[in-house]
Amino acid sequence: MMAYTYEDKLNFIADLYCPARVVADQTGCSWELILAQAAQETGWGEKVLPGTNNVFNIKADSSWKGESKVFHVRETIHKKTEWVDAPFRVYASKLESLSDRTKFLRENPIYTKSGLFKPEVKGNFMLEAQALKKAGYATETDYVDQLATVFSGPTMRRGIARAQERGCGPVLPMVEVFLLDGAKLPIKNSKVQVLLDGKQAEVVTDGHGRFVIRIAPKSVNIQLKVFDKDQNAWVNVDPVKLDKLVTDKTATLIAPTFTAQTSTREHEKKASPKPAAAPSAAPAATAPPAAKPAATGASAVTKFKDYKVLKGDSLASIASAHQTSYQAIAEANGISSPYIIRPDQILRVPDVKTQLAEQEKRHAAPPAAAHGAPAAHGTAAGKGAAQGAHDKPAAKPQQPAAPAANDHDGGSGGITLASLGQALSRGTTGLHTVFFRNAEERPQTDLMHSSRAPWMKFAQEEFEKGVKRRTGKGKNDARILEYFTATPSLDKRSASVDETPYCAAFVNWCLGRTGYKGNGSALAASFAKWGRPTKDNKPALGAVALIKFPTGGHHVTFVAGISPNGRQIATLGGNQGENHEVSHSRCPKTMVVVYRYPSDYPHYDDDYVLHDVESDHAPMTASSTH
Known part of the structure; x- marks a missing residue:
């Protein structure tokens, strides 16, 4: 074993200095005492158990839920020293170790009674040391003087100087900022001025409108300005408000203005694009590229029909009536934003209704006649149809049994999750301007998001990351703990483990990424009266569905689609499935209490155009969501 050197002692203090300052800033306790005790009790780091980051060698008792490691150590038991095997706590970092030390002291009534955390004591090196001595932390009569000597010595001073020369950036609390424009779209690759503690710096947002700031101890609120390229000027943004005790946090800010790409009235005089020819009976592969299902959400549409534009029609109203999206119609007709339509114009419209009817007809056919095999998915509906066909061929088919919570409800199985992900990821790219003439023949303009329910993009990204509850003592999914930053009312203990149900935290977190406010619960x-209801309490894309289980308990999730017969909703949410993951599931509409949108989210007809979406068969039960 290599000898422990003076350099090792200096580096021990240098490595502890920044975490000690962070813990002191968060708790109000003395960082000087933390360093002095660490040096005194570990021989300047020589006695710290290897591979544990356990600076104070705290044992892993029954209350400890994290990782532990067994060491063969000497202990004094009944005044007799002997070697024993004992478990000790293992920390991910020294900062985590120091934070747990403070928590350990605070939760022990002996130290509370000694006055360690009294306002007049907390933060004072000598008074804290005396309170520890009074509580029996150490038996040496001169323990307080020993700590004072250690802290004022040359080794401590040199170690602190080395730490200050390095800087504390990597261990300081992080503020992650998402910057959106007035339309709640990310402001990408934009210059941002950051003013903090009298110092100014300039950063550039990434593709998600994101940048990160490290917060020094005792920092005040962060002042921000965004450079508006169109106005060639800096625009003030609301400051990021910091708590008195700074910890990692995420903030989503909305810039006061945005620029929408529109056209002039003169553009309207140009001839509108000539609609593509009506499709013939050619194979599906010859369908126009503009009608790709993944991009339009048209559920693999290969059929089109002609529609004559009426007075007062807009692309959104036409799309809603034909169960498709305004983008799908625009692309099928070669129209790009700004979209211009006029009365009597002939549009090619994806014929979703006909296709779904044909799909339902195919799935309703007797399995033996259609495929020579049992019905796919083993649904209750399929079994009922098969029984009717074989037992009573001349009679009317039996009514299908009530669908199970995760079957496809007689549908096609829906568009694939990959296609849904591609459609959602295309979103949040800008705004579309739609020009049309209303029933009074007056020009009218609609400003529409190119993405419906933009928070669904973030929900889908989390699904693709494979977020799920981790098994094993002390193993927590970092993403789930991140979701709890959006529920500040949750107690710290519950927010520190992924065993806590996180469906509501996931909803709040996804909404916050796009500048819409959840309820923080x-x-x-609690979502029963949050925001506003959907129209007539109907399912809509991205709406928050509050589910009540027959056995008791609630769950919240996002609406992703609906089965062809309208009996089940497809969902995308957190804490679903046997592994309590972010997943796609299905739920009978009868279990949904309400569908809610953020109060400041506009009404779009497109939102109520839902398609059949695959699920990953994640169970939707009270036990699987809690």
Whole structure:
């Protein structure tokens, strides 16, 4: 074993200095005492158990839920020293170790009674040391003087100087900022001025409108300015408000203005694009590229029909009536934003209704006649149809049994999750301007998001990351813990483990990424009166569905689609499935209490155009969501 050197002692203090300053800033306790105790009790780091980051060698008792490691150590038991095997706590970092030390002291009534955390004591090196001595932390009569000597010595001073020369950036609390424009779209690759503690710096947002700031101890609120390229000027943004005790946090800010790409009235005089020829009976592969299902959400549409534009029609109203999206119609007709339509114009419209009817007809056919095999998916509907066909061929088919929570409800199985992900990821690219003439023949303009329910993009990204509850003592999914930053009312203990139900935290987190406000609560039932209801309480893309289980308990999730017969909703949410993952599931509409949108989210007809979406068969039960 290599000898422990003076350089090792200096580096031990240098490595501890920044975490000690962070913990002191968060708790108000003395960082000087933390360093002095660490040096005194570990021989300047020589006695710290290897591979644990356990600076104070705290044992892993029954209350400890994290990782532990067993060491063969000497202990004094009944005044007799002997070697024993004992478990000790393992920390991910020294900062985590120091934070747990403070928590350990605070939760022990002996130290509370000694006055360690009294306002007049907390933060004072000598008074804190005396309170520890009074509580029996150490038996040496001169323990307080020993700590004072250690802290004022040359080794401590040199170690602190080395730490200050390095800087504390990597261990300081992080503020992650998402910057959106007035239309709640990310401001990408934009210059941002950051003013913090009298110092100014300039950063550039990434593709998600994101940048990160490290917060020094005792920092005040962060002042921000965004450079508006169109106005060639800096625009003030609301400051990021920091708590008195700074911890990692995420903030989503909305810039006061945005620029929408529109056209002039003169552009309207140009001839509108000539609609593509009506499709013939050619194979599906010859369908126009503009009608790709993944991009339009048209559920693999290969059929089109002609539609004559009426007075007062807009692309959104036409799309809603034909169960498709305004983008799908625009692309099928070669129209690009700004979209211009006029009365009597002939549009090719994806014939979703006919296709779904044909799909339902195919799936309703007797399995033996259609495929020579049992019905796919083993649904209750399929079994009922098969029984009717074989037992009573001349009679009317039996009514299908009530669908199970995760079957496809007689549908096609829906568009694939990959296609849904591609469609959602295309979103949040800008705004579309739609020009049309209303029933009074007056020009009218609609400003529409190119993405419906933009928070669904973030929900889909989390699904693709494979977020799920981790098994094993002390193993927590970091993403789930991140979701709890959006539920500040949740107690710290519950927010520190992924065993806590996180469906409401996931909803709040996804909404916050796009500048829409959730309710900050980790309780699913709290969404019953949040925001505003959907039209006639109907399912809509991205709406928050509050589910109540027959056995009791609630769950919240996002609406992703609906089965062809309208009996089940497809969902995308957190804490679903046997592994409590972010997943796609299905749920009978009868279990949904309400569908809610953010109060400041506009009404779009497109939102109520839902398609059949695949699920990953994640169970939707009270036990699987809690």
